[in-house]
Amino acid sequence: MCLDSSARHRLTSIPVLAGCWCLKGGANARSWLWTLRNFSNFWGSEMTFDEYQERAFGTAIYPDLGENIYYPSMGLAAEAGELLNHVKKLMRDRLDLNPVNKYHILSELGDVLWYAAAIATECGEKLSEVAKKNLAKLEARKQRGTIGGSGEER
Secondary structure (H helix, E strand, O other): OEOOHHHHHHHOOOHHHOOOOEOOOOHHHHHHHHHHHHHHHHHOOOOOHHHHHHHHHOOOOOOOOOOOOHHHHHHHHHHHHHHHHHHHHHHHOOOOOOHHHHHHHHHHHHHHHHHHHHHHHHOOOOHHHHHHHHHHHHHHHHHHOOOOOOOOOO
């Protein structure tokens, strides 16, 4: 199914998906199109890490929710693998990073973010604090000239 020009215009409000007009037909395509049409109004224009974390954890359904670091950790690894699989296929098939491929990669990246937020929640930490601490660690490594290499304590 190809979207008409009015639907294409609405997609341009989502930068990653602009230019991504053709979908396979069927119920999934209609559902996906509805999501695209309503996505920009659903979340608003901006969101903090902490707002995302709170809303994302509100969608969590897994065993021992709130006391289970294992499930979201395994989910993070699985989603990172799915993201890498899309990138691998770009390399294997010598494909460009076009809007459709960006959509798939960024969709998987969103799943990675969801699991990262769940892990932070399970650890009782705000995602914004995880991000701040990570940047501080990287900036310190850069100052020491140890940003390259390997090992936990560089």
